[in-house]
Amino acid sequence: MPLIFRRRPTAKLTEVVFSREIIEGLFCLAKDNHPREIFLLLRGRVRGCSVYVDELVYPVNTIFGLGFSGFQLHTLPLDPSIIGSVHSHPSGSSSPSTQDLHNFYGIVMVILAYPYTLASTSAYDKSGNSLMVRVINSLEFRA
Numbered sequence: 001m002p003l004i005f006r007r008r009p010t011a012k013l014t015e016v017v018f019s020r021e022i023i024e025g026l027f028c029l030a031k032d033n034h035p036r037e038i039f040l041l042l043r044g045r046v047r048g049c050s051v052y053v054d055e056l057v058y059p060v061n062t063i064f065g066l067g068f069s070g071f072q073l074h075t076l077p078l079d080p081s082i083i084g085s086v087h088s089h090p091s092g093s094s095s096p097s098t099q100d101l102h103n104f105y106g107i108v109m110v111i112l113a114y115p116y117t118l119a120s121t122s123a124y125d126k127s128g129n130s131l132m133v134r135v136i137n138s139l140e141f142r143a
């Protein structure tokens, strides 16, 4: 029987993990721009069933608009460490829109819904399945 090597992990993702500094920075950015929508990319790594967000990436020419946000795909470098995106929903809905699911970038999508707290934050995988959002302190995060 031949051996089959897979390039991508087959484990099903269950959670997105943020350090407290990064998630609180996102809440501040979303509050400062409310009622405009923010959009950033997430740089990070996959460990087992968890996605760890190491950094936020602000793509060139990103628009924080009323009822929309976005960036031009061609301005992005080819960067395999970009694992997903985060955007805000000033409306307060924590569910992804059809447009969100059609414009999925990476392997996870995080939505910060108004009033921009952990309780109003949600994450999804590419199939639209809900993922847990976990926050840990920075020392634990680097371990």
Ligand SMILES: [Zn+2]
Pocket (backbone or CB within 6 Å): 087, 088, 089, 096, 097, 100, 111
């Ligand atoms: Zn959305």
